[in-house]
Amino acid sequence: MKKLINKPEDVVKEELEGLALAYPDIVKVHFDPDYVYRADAPVKGKVALISGGGSGHEPMHGGLVGLGMLDGACPGQVFTSPTPDQMLEAAKMVHGGAGVLYIVKNYTGDVMNFEMAADMARSEGIRVLSILIDDDTAVKDSTWTAGRRGVGTTVLAEKIVGAAAEKGYDLKKLADLCRKVNINGRSMGMALTSCTVPMAGKPTFDLPEDEMEIGVGIHGEPGRERMSLKTADEITEMLALSIIDDPAYSRTVRELDEEKGEWVDVTLEDPPFKAGDQVLAFVNNMGGSAAVELPIIYRKLHEICEKKGLKIVRNLIGPYITSLEMQGCSITLLKMDDELLELWDAPVKTIGMRWGI
């Protein structure tokens, strides 16, 4: 294992220490339980946005905390969901009196830990809603699986919902907006290489020199299918079509119902993309691919979208939701409308994403 680390068990702690030293104007870090929060938290009267998940996906989520985006982020161990006490304490620290929205990627671990945290926070009198992101088209059905994983759309949702929170949307409206972003976003990822969880010390899987994994998540897990290595254009086409040609997707998720005061099953349906849609195209580096490669993917994606009648109105290209040093990429398309465009363009100042300020 070749990494710029000290003891594997100290990776997350020392990363957080580094962030605290490097960006005191943007974030503060609390240890035991660990969470990253806005340097100016709590922002009075603003709904607080909290996300979290395993570490190893940097800049997500700690690097997405700041003005116009998250108020708090709870980092777990590498690829391991954080614990409810982190999420509870983060909520207590950042909530500015207008409630807390948890943005949760749909992984069994994240979902269960955030559910426990939401219950705990509510029992302490904090208004909480919680929205799942499940956008990974590599997962075809939700009946025989834990449902689609939360991947690239998470970053876009955090930006857009963060801007709306800054604008003064209330908790209910933010939850609705986050749900809207989620059902309009879809992603698909692939890996050229595996990655190595520091504590495990060896690559999660072996991938021969001439093979790749299609339909991977972001945890170094093998994907849906292993196949022989293809060109950037062929890979882009596979990923893009898996998104664009994805039919309507419906599933039942659990959401907190504020009126009933309990978790209820909600059925959601993602509408398929159609010609004429305006989209945001997000080409994500899994972490270890050379930066020169991403525009090559974008180039082909642009061509495919054009052919399919999708108009790319915004883009995001780079490592935003990574799997440690894995080589590979993912594509996310999000259908945009005027509200989303305005919120996307709004100023943001975080470690990993910054513009307009």
Add this chain to the structure above:
Amino acid sequence: MKKLINKPEDVVKEELEGLALAYPDIVKVHFDPDYVYRADAPVKGKVALISGGGSGHEPMHGGLVGLGMLDGACPGQVFTSPTPDQMLEAAKMVHGGAGVLYIVKNYTGDVMNFEMAADMARSEGIRVLSILIDDDTAVKDSTWTAGRRGVGTTVLAEKIVGAAAEKGYDLKKLADLCRKVNINGRSMGMALTSCTVPMAGKPTFDLPEDEMEIGVGIHGEPGRERMSLKTADEITEMLALSIIDDPAYSRTVRELDEEKGEWVDVTLEDPPFKAGDQVLAFVNNMGGSAAVELPIIYRKLHEICEKKGLKIVRNLIGPYITSLEMQGCSITLLKMDDELLELWDAPVKTIGMRWGI
């Protein structure tokens, strides 16, 4: 070779096509000869800044073109200096009547090609000055080598000089400023893995699982020394001390003398760092290291600087001057003063670096 590319010989061309499609508000791309330039070039009355070098170091240089930074960037093939005609044509395209400053990394190829380009541009009536960046403390002497390589300080110089050009500094003042940044900046890099030049198809060197290279440049070339793998703290200490304890460094470089109208030998001396200095600390990802690792390096660097009496007043952490997918990092320290601080903080809007706008 595992890369998200089509034909190896098309990598640079397709990358440029992707950039042109993705960022039309920031850059335009000219093909044959290839160069990237500001979407709003030429900026009348402003000195135009041009840099260039082999590709594979993205975002440098094409990703550093835009308001507050470069006006033009000439990308060569991967790790191969661009050619004089690119630099000449770029100069003709972007110069706004106030002259052109070439910022050149000190590699034999880059130096010779930019020298030829400067001569050609001057013979076409364009005022040109050219400043070398040579900041790599891995190279101890300039008598027995081609002199220190240009590495991390290049990024900082392009930001600072770019801001000054935006503020209206004239050509002579900009050249002086660039020289000042260069003699006050020092870097040192290391590699955990090699990288693969697409056209070569295999890693430039083999590095056993338990070894690393210290004192590498940015071209996948082996470093000064191979040694057994060390912890992040030990690596940071080696890099940082090689910079902080570096004695005064003097060398003779060739610069264009405008009055004499010819190239002259100029002797420059880099003053060593001393307790009390204010510095900008730049921790650079060579490209393939997981993002979680960089703050771990910064954490230790912060401690070392403190112990040595250096005050970090600004920082930059991330992949800015990369070697394709190489795992590893480099550290750059730049002594700051009020002028440099103000210019550093000035707005910048490029693909790879953006703030304040």
Add this chain to the structure above:
Amino acid sequence: MAITTVDVLNCLRQMADVIHENKEYLTDLDSAIGDADHGINMDRGFQAILKKLPSVEDKDAGTILKTAGMALVSSVGGAAGPLYGTAFMQAGMAIAGKYELEAEDLLAILDAALKGVIMRGRANLADKTMVDAITPAVNVIREALGNGAGTVEVLEQAAAAAKKGMKDTIPMLAKKGRASYLGERSIGHQDPGATSSYLLINTMAEMARVKE
């Protein structure tokens, strides 16, 4: 043979040892169909339990188990944290206040643990999860108690059933948790969570055997 709180404490310590010894094994299983952290997660959790035990040495068995569960919840994360955390907390509530446990209490403990796992994770039998190891153990205990079996026998049968349940996950297609994303590719691999469940139940049996 009654089980004392000292036995419970020892059993938890023994579990921590077993998990620690099997850390790499569990993580390897998780590499195949998950994200290579189950052993690491469980080990972190049981180390957290060890740290908490001194504070509850004089407490009743229910409190001890609930404390262990809370330690798991706040240290493990991932799927295993809330699942095992809830299991231990529910088990503790099922024997709240007791300082001595009889064979019937073992049923109460494991049944509550199983219900906790299902409440939290909503897995069905044959979804290829820890439920597939715990369910047969609970069933066999219930049966054995009906036949008048004692502590040791009950737990030995439970361990054997859990082991079989664990092995039975190999041919299953995962429908819950991370492994479900692999689809057909999850077939042929033993579920890491079912494996840790077997290891924990087996440790209970071994403790009882030694005590006897």
Add this chain to the structure above:
Amino acid sequence: MAITTVDVLNCLRQMADVIHENKEYLTDLDSAIGDADHGINMDRGFQAILKKLPSVEDKDAGTILKTAGMALVSSVGGAAGPLYGTAFMQAGMAIAGKYELEAEDLLAILDAALKGVIMRGRANLADKTMVDAITPAVNVIREALGNGAGTVEVLEQAAAAAKKGMKDTIPMLAKKGRASYLGERSIGHQDPGATSSYLLINTMAEMARVKE
């Protein structure tokens, strides 16, 4: 035996073939002490020359070489581009206007090429560069001409000297170019640029041998 412009054109085409065949070899040499691109660079440059040749087929030898040099300058990049580009351009200027070349012109060509390389790169002998292959070739041509040798003999001796010069770079410590950064580690490797220089000079000799 006079060398015609057709010979010059053929020689350049032959050089392109030789460079293409040795592309990987040159790149491998550059991997050891450089940045793994010398063969790729040279091949790109000679392919560019091939594209330019049709436009100068009826021109004098000097123009042909200058055109080749300009093609190298604008296509190779790196260190080799300006160095070989300048070499070919200077060589062309040394025989400006000539349609037939005699043995003495070969000295003029290689001497001008060497001076061009040194003017541009300011390397000294034993710095482990192409200068170490070209210098002995120029010296031996001068000597051979003094002894009244003809074209073929002159070029064969030049090629032999260049080859020895190339081999002699192996034990040298590099002081110029990228290899200089390796310090002691550059010792024991043959310089890629000296190797391409030998290959080019040797191609001239082979052309002359075949023509004879």
